[in-house]
Amino acid sequence: MTNPMSIRPRMLMGPGPSDVNPRVLDAMARPTIGHLDPQFLQILNDVRETLQAVFKTRNPLTLAVSGTGSAGMEACVVNLIEPGDKMLICVAGVFGARMKDVAERAGAEVTAIEVPWGHVFTPEQVENAIRERGPFKVVGIVHAETSTGAGQPIPDIGRIVHDAGALFLVDTVTSLAGMEVDVDGWRIDACYSGTQKCLSCPPGLSPVTFSAAAERAMSERKTKVRSWYLDMNMVRQYWGSERLYHHTAPINMIYGLHEALRIVLEEGLEARWRRHMRHHLELKSELEGMGIRFLADPDHRLPMLNAVAAPDGVDEAAVRARLLDEFAIEIGAGLGAFKGKAWRIGLMGESATERHVQAVVGALRQILA
Amino acid sequence: MTNPMSIRPRMLMGPGPSDVNPRVLDAMARPTIGHLDPQFLQILNDVRETLQAVFKTRNPLTLAVSGTGSAGMEACVVNLIEPGDKMLICVAGVFGARMKDVAERAGAEVTAIEVPWGHVFTPEQVENAIRERGPFKVVGIVHAETSTGAGQPIPDIGRIVHDAGALFLVDTVTSLAGMEVDVDGWRIDACYSGTQKCLSCPPGLSPVTFSAAAERAMSERKTKVRSWYLDMNMVRQYWGSERLYHHTAPINMIYGLHEALRIVLEEGLEARWRRHMRHHLELKSELEGMGIRFLADPDHRLPMLNAVAAPDGVDEAAVRARLLDEFAIEIGAGLGAFKGKAWRIGLMGESATERHVQAVVGALRQILA
Numbered sequence: 001m002t003n004p005m006s007i008r009p010r011m012l013m014g015p016g017p018s019d020v021n022p023r024v025l026d027a028m029a030r031p032t033i034g035h036l037d038p039q040f041l042q043i044l045n046d047v048r049e050t051l052q053a054v055f056k057t058r059n060p061l062t063l064a065v066s067g068t069g070s071a072g073m074e075a076c077v078v079n080l081i082e083p084g085d086k087m088l089i090c091v092a093g094v095f096g097a098r099m100k101d102v103a104e105r106a107g108a109e110v111t112a113i114e115v116p117w118g119h120v121f122t123p124e125q126v127e128n129a130i131r132e133r134g135p136f137k138v139v140g141i142v143h144a145e146t147s148t149g150a151g152q153p154i155p156d157i158g159r160i161v162h163d164a165g166a167l168f169l170v171d172t173v174t175s176l177a178g179m180e181v182d183v184d185g186w187r188i189d190a191c192y193s194g195t196q197k198c199l200s201c202p203p204g205l206s207p208v209t210f211s212a213a214a215e216r217a218m219s220e221r222k223t224k225v226r227s228w229y230l231d232m233n234m235v236r237q238y239w240g241s242e243r244l245y246h247h248t249a250p251i252n253m254i255y256g257l258h259e260a261l262r263i264v265l266e267e268g269l270e271a272r273w274r275r276h277m278r279h280h281l282e283l284k285s286e287l288e289g290m291g292i293r294f295l296a297d298p299d300h301r302l303p304m305l306n307a308v309a310a311p312d313g314v315d316e317a318a319v320r321a322r323l324l325d326e327f328a329i330e331i332g333a334g335l336g337a338f339k340g341k342a343w344r345i346g347l348m349g350e351s352a353t354e355r356h357v358q359a360v361v362g363a364l365r366q367i368l369a
Numbered sequence: 370m371t372n373p374m375s376i377r378p379r380m381l382m383g384p385g386p387s388d389v390n391p392r393v394l395d396a397m398a399r400p401t402i403g404h405l406d407p408q409f410l411q412i413l414n415d416v417r418e419t420l421q422a423v424f425k426t427r428n429p430l431t432l433a434v435s436g437t438g439s440a441g442m443e444a445c446v447v448n449l450i451e452p453g454d455k456m457l458i459c460v461a462g463v464f465g466a467r468m469k470d471v472a473e474r475a476g477a478e479v480t481a482i483e484v485p486w487g488h489v490f491t492p493e494q495v496e497n498a499i500r501e502r503g504p505f506k507v508v509g510i511v512h513a514e515t516s517t518g519a520g521q522p523i524p525d526i527g528r529i530v531h532d533a534g535a536l537f538l539v540d541t542v543t544s545l546a547g548m549e550v551d552v553d554g555w556r557i558d559a560c561y562s563g564t565q566k567c568l569s570c571p572p573g574l575s576p577v578t579f580s581a582a583a584e585r586a587m588s589e590r591k592t593k594v595r596s597w598y599l600d601m602n603m604v605r606q607y608w609g610s611e612r613l614y615h616h617t618a619p620i621n622m623i624y625g626l627h628e629a630l631r632i633v634l635e636e637g638l639e640a641r642w643r644r645h646m647r648h649h650l651e652l653k654s655e656l657e658g659m660g661i662r663f664l665a666d667p668d669h670r671l672p673m674l675n676a677v678a679a680p681d682g683v684d685e686a687a688v689r690a691r692l693l694d695e696f697a698i699e700i701g702a703g704l705g706a707f708k709g710k711a712w713r714i715g716l717m718g719e720s721a722t723e724r725h726v727q728a729v730v731g732a733l734r735q736i737l738a
Contacts, residue, residue: 002415005627007408009400017620020401028621029398031378032389032571034699039376046371066573067436067598070616074598102597196617202401204435204573204619226595228471229436229443245704247439248385248565250573252397253622258374330403335614 010324011351013360014332015146015305016174017196017203018348020260024201027259028252035249043258044239044249050261054176054199054269055191055209057183062209063239064257065230066250069173069194072206074102075230076169076190080138080214082223083107088129088136088166090114090121092152093145094336095171103140106226111136117337118148118296118307123156130164137217138167138190144175147335149307149344150296151175158186167214173197176207177264178276178304178348189214195253198276198304200349201260204253276303279352283345286361290368295342304352306345307338311368316343319367327363379693380720382729383701384515384674385543386565386572387717389629393570396628397621404618412627413608413618419630423545423568423638424560424578426552431578432608433626434599435619438542438563441575443471444599445538445559449507449583451592452476457498457505457535459483459490459526462516463705464540468509475595480505486706487517487665487676492525499533506586507536507559513544516704518676518713519665520544527555536583542566545576546633547645547673547717558583564622567645567673569718570629573622645672648721652714655730659737664711673721675714676707680737685712688736696732 012019033040044063051062065072077099081087087108089100092115103110113129115121121141130136139161144151154170161168167189172181178198183191189211196203210218210232218225218232225231229247237244264272280303284294287308295307310316316333320343323329334342345360381388402409413432420431434441446468450456456477458469461484472479482498484490490510499505508530513520523539530537536558541550547567552560558580565572579587579601587594587601594600598616606613633641649672653663656677664676679685685702689712692698703711714729 002419002627002631004631005396005399005412005624007399007402007624010402010406012401012403014403016617017401017403025398025400025621027374029394030374030376031394032381032386032565033376033379034381034383034386035572037379037693037699043374050371067440068616068619071436071598074596098597105593105595105597194617196401196620202619202621203404203617204622224474226474227443228467228474229440247437248563248572250437250571250622251386251565252394252571252625253573253619255374255376256621258371262371262373324406330406 008328011329011356011359013346013351013356014330015344015346016194016348018200018346019350020200020202021263021350023263024256024259028256030255032251035251036243036245040251041243043254047254047258047261048239050265051207054261054264055181055183056185057209059209059211061215061232061236063235064254065206065208066247067206068203069192069206071230072192072194072208073099073171074227075208075232076192077102078106078225078227078230079218079232080167080169080190081106081108082221084109085137087138087140088134090126090141092119092121092142092148092150093117094147095142095145099140099142099171118150120150120152120297120300121157123153123160126157127160130160134164136166138169140169142171143181144302144305146174146305147338148296149302149305150300151179151302155186158188162187167217174305177272179273183209195257195260198349199260199264201256204250205257276347276352279347279354279357280306283347283357286357290365295338304346304348306347307342308345310341310343314368316340322367323363329360329363331360377697380698380725380728382715382720382725383699384713384715385563385717387569387715388719389569389571390632390719392632393625393628397625399624401620404620405612405614409620410612412623416623416627416630417608419634420576423630423633424550424552425554426578428578428580430584430601430605432604433623434575434577435616436575437572438561438575440599441561441563441577442468442540443596444577444601445561446471447475447594447596447599448587448601449536449538449559450475450477451590453478454506456507456509457503459495459510461488461490461511461519461521462486462514464511464514464516468511468540487519489519489521489666489669490526492522492529495526496529499529503533505535507538509538511540512550513671513674515543515674516707517665518671518674519669520671524555527557531556536586543674546641548642552578564626564629567718568629568633570625573619574626645716645721648716648723648726649675652716652726655726659734664707673715673717675716676711677714679710679712683737685709691736692732698729698732700729
């Protein structure tokens with residue numbers, strides 16, 4: 001028999017999860033009801049409607065996949081890709097590379113283009129890749145690359161992808177609700193996110209949305225989707241008016257997302273984006289004042305994910321351990337090319353406040369003194 | 370903006386979810402911490418250890434998949450199957466048929482054998498299928514078929530599967546913690562379950578366990594697992610001592626499972642199995658006294674899932690609606706071949722009590738009077 005859990009709370013300033021509003025935790029602790037209970041079906045309708053508002057889309061096929069952000073990535077890829085389909089993937093960090101791996105497993109014939117970590121693609125690079133190595137059925141890219149702190153110019157790339165007649169698949173795991181995302185305005189065809197970043201809900205669900213063109217591509221498939229669990233042809237019949245049982249929805253996680261989305265819309269999307277930017281600029285000013293250098297291209301830095309170089313001669317892992325042990329503050333380590341060299345400081349959702357900025361800056365000042 | 374949630378609690382007596390102990394809901398509402406926080410890694414270790422006890426296994430590769438029971442089914446299948454591999458699937462209801470669909474999508478060359486709904490396979494039927502149409506790499510079966518209420522003779526079939534040198538894949542979504550499941554004793558190689566049945570945790574996670582032989586088959590694969598999200602070669606490196614980031618674990622769901630497993634072991638497995646059987650027999654006696662007939666083979670009835678024929682001339686859907694509206698009791702409808710003809714009354718985990726039996730019997734008496 002194991003001991004009861006005893007959890008010392010943290011201030012979550014890593015790459016996600018972020019701090020969760022107690023209203024969301026309270027919602028998750030409401031009594032479980034059935035996945036076909038009319039009360040729960042109303043909650044699903046509410047979640048779809050609020051997700052549409054947060055994604056800025058009118059797509060009917062908008063829902064929460066029953067898995068984390070990576071399941072959302074896989075859901076978008078496997079529903080659009082049939083074996084042999086050509087897909088262009090723009091890789092600028094760990095999560096772009098992950099998309100390539102997912103697409104290859106789905107049977108896609110993948111062309112990848114890359115930029116150095118911390119940099120962004122120019123629309124011309126995408127245009128050239130399509131001209132020289134296309135046509136492609138799908139072009140995929142990560143909006144806010146959590147491993148580098150750089151944000152890609154999605155609207156400009158979207159125009160090129162559409163002019164080329166391809167479907168545009170965009171990862172907004174880290175960006176959604178923390179900076180502008182405009183699925184309809186940017187003509188994104190398939191978009192997925194995660195709950196544990198700027199939505200400030202615990203991890204476990206992945207909001208997704210699909211355009212009419214993406215739905216058409218799904219209905220024209222000649223082969224079954226390789227994943228039964230993530231097959232949108234079936235999942236949609238549960239979230240839609242048919243209410244056909246597919247798998248048992250993660251009821252209490254959906255309760256949490258329902259409340260988290262209400263909190264986002266209470267604040268207002270634009271106000272929320274501004275708040276993230278305001279605290280990012282404050283953190284940037286403080287850290288640069290301490291001589292700490294940001295890693296991403298200055299013109300394309302993300303507000304919610306601040307990737308900075310650990311100062312020379314500092315044991316970055318020891319600093320993170322002291323932040324966690326002595327200050328109960330979690331920040332993230334570098335991933336991939338940045339492993340051992342970077343810190344990733346998240347200002348996401350409930351963690352994007354003046355209090356968080358001052359706490360992490362003050363703690364770092366003491367530790368580095 | 371949507372309204373706040375307002376949930377009228379139910380007595381959950383359908384095919385799952387079952388009633389959740391308030392201790393589990395409280396655990397889920399604890400503050401979210403990071404997926405690499407040492408506190409959380411200890412919780413993962415505890416969950417693995419208690420899952421091993423509940424599955425009755427010493428398999429090191431025992432963990433909770435970040436999705437519902439159907440994701441666990443897919444995880445077991447896609448990790449063992451490579452395109453072209455031969456798999457025998459014993460289909461006795463909806464969930465066996467689902468396994469066939471999942472396996473075909475994974476590229477398996479599937480042979481299915483079937484028995485009528487409510488019946489079970491004899492070991493000889495499996496033996497003949499293997500002799501006539503084998504050899505098979507994997508033989509899959511559902512222990513407790515939630516759509517029919519019948520339980521398959523797993524130990525006897527397991528011996529035959531092992532003698533034939535195949536891997537034995539067993540669905541224990543509905544059986545685990547409600548009747549005997551003995552992964553090591555029955556020589557099961559891959560086993561998955563769900564949290565929302567006899568474990569009485571909300572839906573959202575799927576406990577899985579893999580034998581040494583299953584691990585060997587995974588390490589000898591010539592192709593990548595088709596699902597990135599469910600690839601155990603990577604997931605195991607997060608749950609194992611390497612602690613390599615794969616995807617962000619569903620933190621608060623894991624809190625809930627941690628507490629649910631503690632409750633199971635506090636009661637004791639054998640006592641819990643006996644409790645399920647006791648209340649099943651009580652329900653059976655009451656319902657048969659009302660002239661309501663059970664659908665599954667009398668020698669192989671499940672204690673936790675009571676599939677009964679709706680009495681002639683009764684609008685079964687109207688009865689379920691009245692149970693829900695007037696009594697706040699949820700029971701399940703028939704699925705597949707039993708659609709429109711059956712009720713499925715669950716006595717799972719926290720819902721397997723005298724109070725539940727008396728409540729549903731009393732309500733049915735009033736409605737049918």
